[in-house]
Amino acid sequence: MAGAPMMTQQTLQAAKIAVNGVTKTFTLGRERFVALDNVSLSIAENEFVTVVGPSGCGKSTLLNILAGLEEPSGGSALVDGVPVSGPGPDRGVIFQQYALFPWLSVRKNVEFGLKIAGVPARERRERADYFIEVVGLTEFADALPKALSGGMRQRCAIARAYAVNPAILLMDEPFGALDALTRVKLQEQLLAAWDREKRTVLFITHDVDEAVFLANRVIVMAARPGRIFDVIEVDLPYPRTEQVRLSPEFAAMRNRVWNAVYHQ
Numbered sequence: 310m311a312g313a314p315m316m317t318q319q320t321l322q323a324a325k326i327a328v329n330g331v332t333k334t335f336t337l338g339r340e341r342f343v344a345l346d347n348v349s350l351s352i353a354e355n356e357f358v359t360v361v362g363p364s365g366c367g368k369s370t371l372l373n374i375l376a377g378l379e380e381p382s383g384g385s386a387l388v389d390g391v392p393v394s395g396p397g398p399d400r401g402v403i404f405q406q407y408a409l410f411p412w413l414s415v416r417k418n419v420e421f422g423l424k425i426a427g428v429p430a431r432e433r434r435e436r437a438d439y440f441i442e443v444v445g446l447t448e449f450a451d452a453l454p455k456a457l458s459g460g461m462r463q464r465c466a467i468a469r470a471y472a473v474n475p476a477i478l479l480m481d482e483p484f485g486a487l488d489a490l491t492r493v494k495l496q497e498q499l500l501a502a503w504d505r506e507k508r509t510v511l512f513i514t515h516d517v518d519e520a521v522f523l524a525n526r527v528i529v530m531a532a533r534p535g536r537i538f539d540v541i542e543v544d545l546p547y548p549r550t551e552q553v554r555l556s557p558e559f560a561a562m563r564n565r566v567w568n569a570v571y572h573q
């Protein structure tokens with residue numbers, strides 16, 4: 310499939326996230342490099358969308374545009390029908406490197422954004438403790454990040470993103486640095502939190518299994534220029550249990566996505 314068609318005004322307004330004909334070019338010396346070429350997509354409220362594709366196909370650039378960290382060179386990115394003009398509390402961003410403050414405990418890390426937002430101390434503590442429980446870190450609420458494993462630090466980063474109550478979570482390879490078992494457990498925990506809290510999620514990964522396991526819909530991107538190659542609906546039931554992961558339907562879906570990534 311080539312670049313997705315432009316969306317109508319009506320689709321743009323109904324979508325939680327709408328990307329309409331976005332192009333992003335970078336200039337390197339005298340060369341102009343097209344990182345994103347006419348990318349259009351629409352994500353409904355509370356949908357979980359994953360993005361896979363080869364290195365350099367523009368996945369992070371797309372996420373950064375939605376986060377308000379980069380500006381498109383052409384086209385528009387909209388949240389609730391309003392063009393993104395910078396970072397905002399409606400969008401929580403989680404990167405591969407868990408950006409925790411090393412001198413603050415888990416609880417203080419999770420409370421941090423709430424403090425900035427002026428939430429009173431008692432409510433801050435209650436909200437932080439709730440999300441620390443959601444990600445299974447209650448026992449470590451008073452620990453410093455250095456006392457946590459990589460997976461636990463990433464759970465803390467997820468709790469921190471959830472605590473400020475963003476409607477949208479933008480996740481760029483959040484589990485990329487973790488071992489396979491921790492990764493699978495965090496996928497399950499993330500889905501459990503998503504099921505409880507509901508958020509609109511855009512999740513970037515290199516891992517086809519992860520992309521299928523998490524998503525309502527997988528967006529497959531291609532490189533040179535970065536563009537949407539295919540969009541695949543994942544027709545598997547939630548909750549996505551181990552049974553789902555081991556099912557022939559999951560294997561078939563994974564093969565489909567893998568084929569799109571590999572044979573593009």
Ligand SMILES: Nc1ncnc2c1ncn2[C@@H]1O[C@H](COP(=O)(O)OP(=O)(O)OP(=O)(O)O)[C@@H](O)[C@H]1O
Nearest residue numbers: 335336337344363364365366367368369370371535
């Ligand atoms: N600030 C920048 N200046 C110049 N080129 C850039 C910049 N940011 C990204 N690029 C280029 O744009 C292309 C897309 O980069 P991007 O990081 O979005 O890809 P990606 O799909 O996320 O890659 P990966 O999977 O390796 O993280 C790459 O070729 C990259 O070199």
